[in-house]
Amino acid sequence: MARFVLRRAVGSVVLVVVAVSLAYLLAATALHPRANFEGRSPRPPERVIDARLTELNLNDRTPLPDRYAVWVTGLLRGDLGRDFDGDPVAGELGRRIWVSLRLLLIGTVLGGVLGVALGACSAVRQYRLSDRLITLASFVVLAVPVFVLAVLLQMGAQKVNDATGTRIFQWAGQDGLSHLVLPTVTIVLAQVAVYSRYQRSMMLDVLSADFVRTARAKGLRRGTALRRHALRTAVIPMTTYFAYNLGLLLLGAVFIEKIFGWHGMGEWLIDSIGRGDVNAVAAFDLFAAGLVLVAGLLADLAQAALDPRVRVSR
Amino acid sequence: MNALEVGDLRVRFGEVPAVRGVGFAVAPGEVLGLVGESGSGKSVTGLAVMGLLPARATVTGSVRLRGAELLGGTDRELSRVRGRDLAMIFQDPQSALTPVHRIGDQIAEAVRAHGGTTRSRAWRRALDLLDLVGVPDAARAARAYPHQFSGGMRQRVMIAMAVAHDPAVIIADEPTTALDVTVQAQVLEVLKTARQATGAAILMITHDLGVVAGLADRVLVMYAGRVVESGTAEEVFYRPRMPYTIGLLAATPLLDGGPPVPIPGGPPPSGALPPGCPFEPRCRYASAPCRTTEPSLTERAACHNPQRPQPRPAEGPGVRRTRSADVILQVTGLRRAYGAVQAVDGVDFEVRAGETLALVGESGCGKTTTLMEILALAAPQAGRIVVLGRDVSALPRQARQELRRDLQIVFQDPAAALDPRMRIADLLAEPLRAHGVAEPEVERRVCELLGLVGLDPDFAGRFPRGLSGGQRQRIGIARALALRPRLIVLDEPVSALDVSVQAGIMDLLATLQLNLGVAYLIVAHDLAVVRHLADRVAVMYLGRIAEIGSVEAVYGTPAHPYTRALLSAIPVPDPRLERGRSRVLLPGDPPGPARAPAGCRFRARCPLHTELGAADRERCAAEEPRLRPAGAGAGADQSVACHYSEGLIR
């Protein structure tokens, strides 16, 4: 098992390097940090702009391979470069990473658990009213883009605030719990919708499985047999979906952070793109790639933990 | 008091009746055999007694366990009874255990389901139960997961769970159907042990008359959702009254005695039963009342005109031909490995014009791999395959295409082998068109083919969906015949069919061979079927041929200890014979195709080996036996791969 994890980890690092390099090159080609100076008045002399851009390793007149080389050398030393204001990117990354992870983690865990539970219930009550309601609700959420969902929730929260004359829900500042509620709810809702769909179909597959019948023949109540045998088996494929789904989740989180003024990685990315901040964008990609790969590894570990058949064949 | 009493049990799925008024009683310690073909309602009856039918089934009647009514009980009430007083063993050991829980935990769960024990006590009881059902090294086995167990071992686990609470009644639904025959013999022994240990009444649901003959005190025969015959095992087997029972017994292939006699047609679909006796369309003895009134079950049989069994026709009319000199297929030294797994490990045989060779053996013996290698018409990993005088490894494309016409296949599962969206006419025309036969000729040939396999020409316009299993297999055979091949390869051609239909397909194959002179290479696991289908038989074990020869020689004087064990493991549908005979019980499971051990690969399970002297055993361990003529009479067509087979033949 340890060997397997090690092999996976090494392979992952290679993948991260490739992915992040490609992302850097793309960002460096597509973004124009020079444009930031254009609107300034008085416009600084060309020479000063060049010097400043070169200092930040953002000068589009430096050949791309050279800029890439500087960036990589920095990266190897643990230096992610500087943002447009000249502050180290690493510092900003460190500040924002936990802010985002908190949101993502709660979203994933709550979304996963609720989604699995809801999907399983839905399958057990197939075609009854509760199943139809859950199905309808999840399709509605799935059909609405995350940022629309976020805005809708925000409007609803505003109404509640106005009606009660309080500030139960907030989306400005960094006031902890009450600020966390809306973005988390948005993420969780979207996650629950996805996971419950997956889990419902997985669960339907095993509802009439022979081993569930065996469990009931032993004298287990229907509910117990379904929980311990059907759900326990049907939850295994969810680990794989979890890994696939993370990319989508990340994308959603970017919009959600921006909309709710959550000062995390997503908001940073959008702001950085606006400013042509190549180094910051590259840092975000590093974060995203790392996250996706860690998720893949976790998914594999979880699958091995849940499924003895996978464990032995390795 | 009876352990279980079922009265006027009826089950409907929507508008379709599956069980139509079944009643019986089982006394403590008694074994009641419930026999029937697929769709007869026997398994549904079992599940209805357990209360485990899906919610869309409507169940009426009464099910009394030791006098207490179960039908209509809530899940809470029934779950107190299930597993404690009323246990069930299911058919498919592949899927009946939860793949993600340890064997020991699953048994312990059964122990704990009815309260009163601690976790560790339950685990210890699980180990005892594993011991009882003969799982070796229980402590280790309990920590294993189902996928690490063979089918036979899993079925033992099922039995262990069933007997955990000394139930009053055990329902066994086809408990050995999915198992190899030597393993079936073991599991039946375990079932007998379990019965003795618990004193439970057993309801034995099966299609296999042999299994019932060995085990059951009384027998019920079901047809179209009703009991059509009941009696003691002796009565039902020796003095059947109902024409269906008589037909079923006559259709069962035997290891000795005459050929099986088919029952015409197939069982009626349960949605569209005829108004009178459901067996009427297939019954030779039908009279006017049979068409209008369904007979009710009297003393023994549900029939207006009870009959007596006819003696079986004697062995075929002496059509055992002399072997042709024309070799159609020659296989020499064939080997096939998948990675480290040696599936076929040096196999030689030939098939001559107009004859049938059957490859038999248990799962993992390499018979199917051998077949696939031949069908590939490509260079094998090692060895030579010569079809119609041409070595397939050196064939140009064009010639290979030509050769494909002469080599056709019939699959086991006719439902899976036919494209459901194509009409029968197109299914039969497909190979013809692919080989460029002109259109008017195609049409004529399709009609001719339908005639050959005994189907009306109007089948041409129908789809496979509307056909019964037997009819579909006939289409499969017609399709194989389309290009007038010289050799047809048949993979378990009748094993998916009901006994009453099997015999008809076997008849058809024999007739076609006689008229068309086509040769068959058959892969099958059922030795009784093979005896009536084949001229020659090759018994395979772990990638090699253990014994090969004419059917008369191999079945009459089996030379290899493995052949003997196989033959002795098959349950015969004759209660006195079945109970009277002693079995060679092989230990262990048929090994998977792994790297073969040095020396004789059958050694670990060989009953003869254990009786040998030390020096002789040495030889078995050191030297792999080669095929050599068996000692029985010079000139007999029989070879055996065993050093000491003479010790067996007398």
Ligand code: SF4
């Ligand atoms: S009732 Fe009539 S049709 Fe039915 S089995 Fe008896 S004789 Fe045949």
Ligand code: SF4
């Ligand atoms: S060679 Fe020895 S071990 Fe092999 S079958 Fe014969 S007696 Fe048994």
